[in-house]
Amino acid sequence: LNPVLAIVGRPNVGKSTLVNRILGRREAVVEDTPGVTRDRVSYPAQWTGRNFTLVDTGGWEQDAKGINARVADQAEIAVDMADAVLLVVDATVGATATDEAVVRMLRRKKKPVILVANKVDDIQNEADASVLWGLGFGQPWPVSALHGRGTGDMLDKVIEIL
Ligand code: GDP
Ligand code: MG
DSSP states (O other): OOEEEEEOOSSSSSSSHHHHHHHSSOOSOOSSSOOBBOEEEEEEEETTTTEEEEOOOOOOOOOOOOOOHHHHHHHHHHHHSSSSSEEEEEETOOOOOHHHHHHHHHHHHHHEEEEEEOOOOOOGGGHHGGGGGGGGSSOEEOBBBTTTHHHHHHHHHHHOOO
C-alpha cells in the first residue's frame, strides 16, 4: 500500500494548483473563487520513482460553526488518513485566523508536517515565506505551485519523510 500525503490549508491558498503541479497534469479543479464544497479527492502520484497517494481537500462553505471550524474539521479527516501532511499557506497573505485553526488541529496530531509557503512566484517574495517560521512547523518551503518554482526541492523533502 502506498503512503498517503494529505494537502491541507484554507480555501484559495493553491492546494489544487499544487496537486496539478505534482501530478504534472490538470486534474484537480482550480477555483478563482473560494468556497465551493467538494469532498476529498485521492490521486496516484509519484516523485523520483516513489509512489504515493495524494489527497486534495476542497473548500468549504461557511456554516453555523463558521468557516475556521469547517476547514479545520475537514482537514482533520484528511490528516487522519495520511502518513504525512503538506500544510499550504499563501505566503503573499501570511497566516490568517483560518490558517491558525488548521495549525491548532495539526499540533494535536502525531503526523509529520511539511509547511509549504505557496505563491512565492519570484525571489523577492521569499521574505514573505520566512515569516511563516512562526507557525512552529520548522522550515517553510517557498514554492510557486503556479510556475513550479521550488516544488522539486519540496518534493525531495516529502519523499524523505514519507
Ligand atoms: P485551493 O482552494 O487551495 O485549492 O486553491 P486553488 O489551487 O484553487 O488556487 C486558488 C487561486 O490561487 C487560483 O486563482 C490559482 O491560480 C492561484 N494560485 C495557486 N497557486 C499559485 C501560485 O503559486 N502563485 C500565484 N500567483 N497564484 C497561485
Ligand atoms: Mg482546491
